[in-house]
Amino acid sequence: MTTNQSEKDEGLLTKNEAQNLKPSLYAVIIFNDNYTTMEFVVNMLMMIFDKDKTEANFIMMHIHTKGEGIGGIYPYDIAEYKLQAARDLAREAKEPLVLEIREVS
Template identity: 50%
Template sequence: METNSKVIERTNIKIEEPRKYKVIMHNDDFTTMEFVVAILNIIFNKSLEEANKIMMEVHKSGKGIAGIYPYDIAISKANKAMIMAKEEGFPFKLTVEED
C-alpha cells in the first residue's frame, strides 16, 4: 500500500528593522558655516534650506543631527565628512550614537 503524504514545515521568521544611528555634528570655532552646509548637502543629501537649518542648530546649541541611518551607513557618512574636513584643514567632528 502506497501513501502520498507530505510534510509541511513551518518556520517562523521574525524580521526586525535594523537599529538606527544618529550622525551628530559638533560645533567648533574653526570650521566654516559654508563648509558645514556643503557637507550636509553633498554627503547627507539635505536641501540647502534644511542644511542651513541644521547648521544654525549646530552653531547655536553646539551640536545637531545630520541624519539617522543604519549603522554602516552612519559610520560611512561620518567618516567621509571628517575626511573631507581634514583635507580642507578643519577640525570638524562628527559622532555616531544609537537613536
C-alpha cells in the same frame, strides 16, 4: 491537519520577533566648534548628507546655537560611511570638525 499547520508555522517569526530583526538606526552627530566655517558645514551637509541648501542652513544654525545637530539617521553601515566621508572632507579642507555616531533608541 493540525500537524501540517504546525510544521508550516515552525520557522515563521512572530510579529515581535520580526520587529527585533529590524536594524538599529544611528544618528550622525555634528558638533559645533569655534573654527569650522558655517559655509563648510552647509556644503558638507549638502554633499555628504544630501540636504538641500535651506535644510543644510537650518541644521547648521541648530548646530551653531545648540552645540550639536544631526546630519542624518541611517543603519549602522551607512552612518559609518557618512561619518568617514564627512571626516575625510573636513581633513582635506583642514577643518577641525568633530562628528560621531549614536544609536537612536
